Amino acid sequence: MRRITFLILLFAATLSFGQKNNDQKKTVSILFIGNSLTYYNNLPExxxxxxxxxxxRVKYEMVAKPNYAIVDHWAEGKVQKLITKKKFDYVILQQGPSSQYEGRQMLIESGKDYKQLCDKTNTKLCYYMVWPSRTYYHTYDGVIKNHRDAAKLNDAILLPVGEVWKAYFDRTDNFQYYGPDGFHPSLLGSKVAARVITEKLVNELKKSN
Known part of the structure; x- marks a missing residue:
């Protein structure tokens, strides 16, 4: 009887270790598509x-150029080839604040093209919600709404970085997440963005397990 109990406990311990080991070896691949708000401070890293x-473990590629919108990347054609050939787990889209009508339409309509391609490769599409410059802080609600709407309409994952930033600003009146130019992120701001993105994706991974 003792031997049987010992074997059961040993099996349980081995199974538990194996599960932890599998968690440690979990690897996801991400394609970041955006502009300077993505490559500043090397957000993917x-x-x-x-x-x-x-x-x-995160394996990533980044396609990010100054002042690019997601429609500009699509027009070049590089991202389509990457998504099709490499079959990422996640594609993260980022463009400027997009508080105005034109930016909103780009998020939604161009995002639809990305969504259709991602569905074909079993890739999850994500929207990286950014923020307005301090000069245009009054447009912040529009930034949040347009990103939320685009993610909902295209059945994509929302990475609500801009919303987290605003909650912090409203609570503290401290704008340290902005860099010296009042638009690009400080290193702290990028670290906060990275944590919001990571925690959201980790939660998505838990749902899929």
Whole structure:
């Protein structure tokens, strides 16, 4: 009887270790598509570093150019080839604040093209919600609404970085997440963005397990 009990406990311990080991080896691949709000402070690398805290390995590629909207990347054609050939787990779209009508339409209509392609490759589409410059802070609600609407309409994952930033600003009246130019993120701001993105994706991983 003791031997049987011992074997059961040994099996349970082995199974538990195996589960932890599998968690540690969980790897996700991400394609970041955006502009300077993505490549500033190397946001993808910060996401990779933050993900280690959750025992998740991140492999990533970044296609980001100054002042680019997601429609500009689509027009070049590089991102379509990457999504089709490499079959990422997640594609993260980012463009400027998009508080106005034109930006809203780009998020929704161009996002639809990305969504259709991602569905074909079993890839999850994400919207990286950014923020307005401090000069245009009064447009912040529009930024939040348009990103939320685009994600909902295209059945995509929302990464609500801009919303988290605004909650902090409203609570503290401290704008340290902005860099010196009042638009691009400080290193702290990028680290906060990386944590919001990582925690959201980790939660998505838990849902799929």
């Amino acid at each position: 910060l996401v990779k570093q933050t993900a280690r805290e959750y025992n998740v």
